[in-house]
Amino acid sequence: MPGNDLARQIKEHLTARQVVELYGFHPDRGGYIQCPFHTGDNHGSLKVYDGSKTGWHCFGCGAGGSVIDFVMRLFGLSFAQACLKLNCDFGLGLTGERPSMAERSALLEARRREAQEKEAAAALYREKAAEYRQLWEAQKFLSPDIVGYIHPLYAEAAKKLPVLEWWLDQNIGR
Ligand SMILES: [Zn+2]
Structure with missing residues (x-):
């Protein structure tokens, strides 16, 4: 699938902690944040991994995945859009492969909107x-x-x- 290369580079460059922090979450000492994907999570069930283990997992609702999954769910984006957003928001300047048709039309659609x-x-x-x-x-x-x-x-x-x-x-x- 086109765009996979960009996704791989993003996962190499960014930790889950960096990503959740950029979007306004503050992991506690144990690395937990309040889960934005289920309601009533007052004590913080979403574990943000840092270091050798990557990604995130919510022990409340079972959601989890990579930094890209987090951005997809948080902003309601497609996989390709989430990759582009991370690339842009972090100023990574990654190009991956040539953008696919789907990525280009998603960008055009966003610009049109x-x-x-x-x-x-x-x-x-x-x-x-x-x-x-x-x-x-x-x-x-x-x-x-x-x-x-x-x-x-x-x-x-x-x-x-x-x-x-x-x-x-x-x-x-x-
Ligand atoms: Zn949750």
């Missing part, structure tokens, strides 16, 4: 900016000074504008 999310965020920003403009005009032209009473749109604008302004500030350039 990212672009879609960006586009959706931009559309939402435009929508909120338009709403902000409308309310800003309502506040200006429907003010009680001009129309002689509290127009409902004016009241709405007074309530929503600060919230919208804050949101637009937070999300600018996203």
Whole structure:
């Protein structure tokens, strides 16, 4: 299977301890962490091996395997994606073999999804900016000074504008 070479290199380069630590787990003195793969593991049943024995094993739910298995399960990735993620997150710069079709299309798919999310965020920003403009005009032209009473749109604008302004500030350039 293409990508096996990369997987082998990753297993040679990384210990389970390094991997779980990068993703925010802190093994106790005995090398145990709370298992992210079953609920209610308050005392920490997942043993992280370091040194001559590699990998990890949860004595609570029986899950276990290599560092790649850990990343696959933690992030819901395929084998190939998990290898690429580890390679990238640890800056290993491993190439393995040429990426397989499956790996390339997984990367393309991830990039496409990212672009879609960006586009959706931009559309939402435009929508909120338009709403902000409308309310800003309502506040200006429907003010009680001009129309002689509290127009409902004016009241709405007074309530929503600060919230919208804050949101637009937070999300600018996203
Ligand atoms: Zn478990």
